[in-house]
Amino acid sequence: MVDREEILPKYWYNVIPDLPKPLPPPRDPPEAEFSRIDLLRKIMPKEVLRQQFTVERFIKIPEDVRNAYLNIGRPTPLLRAKRLEEMLGTPAKIYFKFEGATPTGSHKINTALPQAYFAKEEGINHVVTETGAGQWGTAVALSARMFDMNATVFMVRVSYEQKPQRRTIMQLYGADVYASPTNLTEFGRKILAENKDHPGSLGIAMSEAIEFALKNEIKYLVGSVLDVAILHQSVIGLEAIRQLDELGEEPDVLIGCVGGGSNFGGFTFPFYGAKKGKKFIAVGSYEIPKFSKGDYVYDFPDTAGLLPQVKMITLGKDYVPPPIYAGGLRYHGAAPSLSLLIKEKVVEWREYSEPEIFEAAKLFMRAQGIIPAPESAHAIKAVIDEALEAKKTNEKRVIVFNLSGHGLLDLPNYESMMKRSLK
Amino acid sequence: MRKMLVSYMTLGYPNVEGYLEFIDGAISQGSDVLEVGMKPKFAKYDGPVIRKSYKAVNLSEGDTWELLKETRKRSNVPTIVLTYLEDWLGKLDEFLSRLREVGVDGVLFPDLIIDFTDEYDKYVKVIRDHGLKAVIFTSPSVPDAMIHDLSKNSDLFLYYGVRPTTGVPIPVSVDSLITRVRTLVENKLVVGFGLSDVEDMKKALRAGADGIAIGTAYIEEVEKRGVKSAISLVKYFRGVLDEF
Numbered sequence: 001m002v003d004r005e006e007i008l009p010k011y012w013y014n015v016i017p018d019l020p021k022p023l024p025p026p027r028d029p030p031e032a033e034f035s036r037i038d039l040l041r042k043i044m045p046k047e048v049l050r051q052q053f054t055v056e057r058f059i060k061i062p063e064d065v066r067n068a069y070l071n072i073g074r075p076t077p078l079l080r081a082k083r084l085e086e087m088l089g090t091p092a093k094i095y096f097k098f099e100g101a102t103p104t105g106s107h108k109i110n111t112a113l114p115q116a117y118f119a120k121e122e123g124i125n126h127v128v129t130e131t132g133a134g135q136w137g138t139a140v141a142l143s144a145r146m147f148d149m150n151a152t153v154f155m156v157r158v159s160y161e162q163k164p165q166r167r168t169i170m171q172l173y174g175a176d177v178y179a180s181p182t183n184l185t186e187f188g189r190k191i192l193a194e195n196k197d198h199p200g201s202l203g204i205a206m207s208e209a210i211e212f213a214l215k216n217e218i219k220y221l222v223g224s225v226l227d228v229a230i231l232h233q234s235v236i237g238l239e240a241i242r243q244l245d246e247l248g249e250e251p252d253v254l255i256g257c258v259g260g261g262s263n264f265g266g267f268t269f270p271f272y273g274a275k276k277g278k279k280f281i282a283v284g285s286y287e288i289p290k291f292s293k294g295d296y297v298y299d300f301p302d303t304a305g306l307l308p309q310v311k312m313i314t315l316g317k318d319y320v321p322p323p324i325y326a327g328g329l330r331y332h333g334a335a336p337s338l339s340l341l342i343k344e345k346v347v348e349w350r351e352y353s354e355p356e357i358f359e360a361a362k363l364f365m366r367a368q369g370i371i372p373a374p375e376s377a378h379a380i381k382a383v384i385d386e387a388l389e390a391k392k393t394n395e396k397r398v399i400v401f402n403l404s405g406h407g408l409l410d411l412p413n414y415e416s417m418m419k420r421s422l423k
Numbered sequence: 424m425r426k427m428l429v430s431y432m433t434l435g436y437p438n439v440e441g442y443l444e445f446i447d448g449a450i451s452q453g454s455d456v457l458e459v460g461m462k463p464k465f466a467k468y469d470g471p472v473i474r475k476s477y478k479a480v481n482l483s484e485g486d487t488w489e490l491l492k493e494t495r496k497r498s499n500v501p502t503i504v505l506t507y508l509e510d511w512l513g514k515l516d517e518f519l520s521r522l523r524e525v526g527v528d529g530v531l532f533p534d535l536i537i538d539f540t541d542e543y544d545k546y547v548k549v550i551r552d553h554g555l556k557a558v559i560f561t562s563p564s565v566p567d568a569m570i571h572d573l574s575k576n577s578d579l580f581l582y583y584g585v586r587p588t589t590g591v592p593i594p595v596s597v598d599s600l601i602t603r604v605r606t607l608v609e610n611k612l613v614v615g616f617g618l619s620d621v622e623d624m625k626k627a628l629r630a631g632a633d634g635i636a637i638g639t640a641y642i643e644e645v646e647k648r649g650v651k652s653a654i655s656l657v658k659y660f661r662g663v664l665d666e667f
């Protein structure tokens with residue numbers, strides 16, 4: 001057995017040099033009254049921005065960040081879902097990388113830590129971000145604490161009200177949490193003036209966080225979508241490759257869920273770069289149908305349009321997700337690198353509805369005991385379908401998926417799914 | 424071998440006389456290639472400085488061609504036109520013939536590889552069929568295998584823009600970016616985009632670049648201190664290159 005420290009990678013992997021086509025760069029919109037690309041210099045930690053644009057295949061992970069990764073329990077376990085295989089009666093082998101094992105309960109900490117570290121190295125003592133369900137906000141709150149910084153989090157209003165526990169955790173870590181739209185920013189006030197009961201959206205919360213960063217001359221941490229977040233997440237896939245090697249397994253199918261695309265990219269891209277795996281499946285939600293209904297165009301990552309436009313599969317920056325839906329994955333776009341790989345048919349996509357993912361989540365809980373995040377339940381549903389297909393064709397395929405988070409703080413979501421399913 | 428200085432100026436900026444004065448100066452002070460920016464509808468990959476310079480120019484179509492002709496008459500170095508392919512799609516043959524007529528040597532479309540990936544070789548062929556050089560623009564967001572192929576396909580040199588937009592000093596490690604592609608590029612490698620910092624330039628040259636392309640720095644200088652001062656900047660950059 002090799003030890004933990006050896007499995008934890010020393011480098012992050014960037015897929016861009018290995019893509020089949022050029023990745024369209026972030027750009028300023030036509031007739032821009034100010035340069036968003038220039039604005040990035042004010043809001044992002046300098047080293048994060050450098051990593052976003054200094055595209056190299058491998059970038060060294062600073063020793064302090066590696067130590068922080070070890071401290072939160074990386075490498076995360078690669079587990080075999082033996083009982084799930086048995087319950088499905090499939091000849092396929094199912095493995096999962098369990099990112100729910102980190103203290104904050106999801107993969108988000110993998111990029112929050114380095115971004116907070118780089119901000120700290122730059123002499124910043126306060127960071128700000130947005131959050132939807134609260135997974136990213138929690139990761140930022142803990143990372144800021146680990147490097148002795150203050151954190152402010154703009155949390156989408158519906159989640160703020162429906163997810164008081166996640167808010168409590170952020171506050172316990174010492175962060176200030178606000179329900180977005182707030183009246184702390186010009187953009188928030190504008191939205192509230194139009195509709196004082198606006199439920200909020202990730203795009204709006206993002207715009208508020210960026211405006212807050214600018215006003216207070218502090219740094220904004222980016223949770224997904226941009227290449228640098230996916231770069232940091234590559235620890236997931238790099239570890240998984242080592243862990244599968246140790247077991248002597250060759251993966252056939254790799255599966256992950258997609259909000260902005262960071263856990264999917266972090267998990268699958270290192271496999272793609274190492275020419276491992278025959279099939280990649282990105283799973284989104286049927287209720288937020290970016291893959292089936294979205295366009296592949298230049299769009300803003302945030303609703304106010306403060307960030308540069310990126311070319312991605314998107315439902316539009318003003319998209320507001322259906323309020324009753326509890327399955328997560330509510331972001332309007334998918335990361336540019338992932339969008340390109342989908343357009344090039346390297347990555348396949350699926351969309352599943354709330355009842356489908358709810359059934360998948362229950363089956364997984366009953367088989368393996370772990371309560372998955374509703375987001376991750378999307379991946380589980382695809383895993384089950386693949387395993388059942390393997391049963392039909394009697395194939396011994398090896399399916400590996402990323403269990404991006406646990407769902408212990410998403411029980412209100414499951415309760416509402418339970419109520420809806422009884423109707 | 425002498426390192427290449429590729430000097431960019433927006434056609435007709437700041438006005439016709441000032442522009443021609445700069446062109447004469449840029450040549451006499453040691454530019455190896457002139458890059459002339461033709462006002463596009465949407466300067467997709469240009470930063471605020473070059474975008475503003477385009478706004479400042481208001482040449483009629485006739486004047487544009489006249490001025491290009493005049494540029495070519497005065498220059499004894501390869502002179503290429505930089506503009507976005509998107510604007511010329513319906514009338515590319517006519518456009519390229521016109522360029523050839525006024526004596527321009529070649530053309531560089533910054534959006535060729537990014538927005539027309541699947542057809543780029545078709546366009547390269549069209550450009551060459553009109554007797555023009557096709558200078559290909561690449562960047563770190565172009566995958567390695569493709570940079571290698573493009574490098575063999577580009578005329579005069581391969582252009583490698585190290586930042587996402589011109590003129591905005593996004594922090595990047597120029598040396599790492601060049602190290603990544605140097606062995607892939609079977610051509611002269613000219614580095615540009617946001618290079619005005621001399622330390623950055625030296626890093627690029629040490630890492631193996633064969634030349635440097637400069638634009639925004641001249642335009643800013645014209646804006647702040649005038650054309651003569653921008654010409655001195657050409658001389659200064661020439662000196663930096665000649666140290667290598």
Ligand SMILES: Cc1ncc(COP(=O)(O)O)c(C=O)c1O
Pocket residue numbers: 106107132133135136223224225257258259260261262263264329373375376404405406
């Ligand atoms: C547990 C979990 N998985 C997945 C996602 C989706 O985000 P991404 O696609 O960036 O991984 C989120 C987003 O908040 C999440 O909390």
